[in-house]
Amino acid sequence: MLFDVACAMQQYFRDTACPARVYFGKKHLAEHVEELRIVWVPIPRDDFGPPVQTGGKFADMYEGLNPRTFACRWANADLHIWAFAPPQKSSPDRQVEKDYAVLDALVNHTCQALQKLVTAPGYRLKSGSNDNSVQHVRRGFLYVLSVQIQIPLVEVSAFPCDKLGLDAKTWDEKPITGVAATVQEVTAIPTGTVIDSVSFTVSEE
Numbered sequence: 001m002l003f004d005v006a007c008a009m010q011q012y013f014r015d016t017a018c019p020a021r022v023y024f025g026k027k028h029l030a031e032h033v034e035e036l037r038i039v040w041v042p043i044p045r046d047d048f049g050p051p052v053q054t055g056g057k058f059a060d061m062y063e064g065l066n067p068r069t070f071a072c073r074w075a076n077a078d079l080h081i082w083a084f085a086p087p088q089k090s091s092p093d094r095q096v097e098k099d100y101a102v103l104d105a106l107v108n109h110t111c112q113a114l115q116k117l118v119t120a121p122g123y124r125l126k127s128g129s130n131d132n133s134v135q136h137v138r139r140g141f142l143y144v145l146s147v148q149i150q151i152p153l154v155e156v157s158a159f160p161c162d163k164l165g166l167d168a169k170t171w172d173e174k175p176i177t178g179v180a181a182t183v184q185e186v187t188a189i190p191t192g193t194v195i196d197s198v199s200f201t202v203s204e205e
Contacts (some may be wrong), residue, residue, distance in 0.1 A: 069152040084140030
């Protein structure tokens with residue numbers, strides 16, 4: 001889900017000593033208190049398609065997956081990336097230059113996080129744009145990065161919602177309650193008695 005990727009991105013930033021904060025939801029766009037911040041905003045109109053092949057034969061890839069996927073949803077989101085540099089007291093004329101340098105670094109680190117966190121081709125970088133609409137009271141610059149994240153559609157009921165997750169199953173499991181083993185011994189020269197074969201019978205009883 002989009003929220004899961006956003007949470008993973010925040011953890012990736014912590015692991016890589018990036019001070020940016022990651023938020024999820026449009027309501028956070030009105031806030032701007034941190035020097036570096038990213039706001040994930042889901043946007044309308046997703047795309048749908050078949051499960052995306054990431055390597056190997058299509059049948060081999062999806063055989064045995066748990067749960068099995070039958071299609072995928074490409075969820076769209078805009079990542080609002082805010083950044084500015086510390087005040088350039090010694091060279092105030094270079095403030096804009098430094099602000100853009102920090103913004104460019106954060107855009108790069110955001111794209112790097114997606115590349116590390118989402119298995120290709122499970123994400124798409126769609127477009128990006130600088131937003132210079134608010135300049136009279138400026139605190140940093142804004143870059144809007146449009147992305148798509150592949151969300152698999154799976155053969156399992158989503159309700160109750162806790163059924164979706166790592167433990168989700170698309171087939172019934174029957175525990176093995178007993179195993180009967182038969183060992184046959186034969187005499188061999190000159191090594192003595194060896195095990196020739198072992199057979200197992202699995203019973204549901």
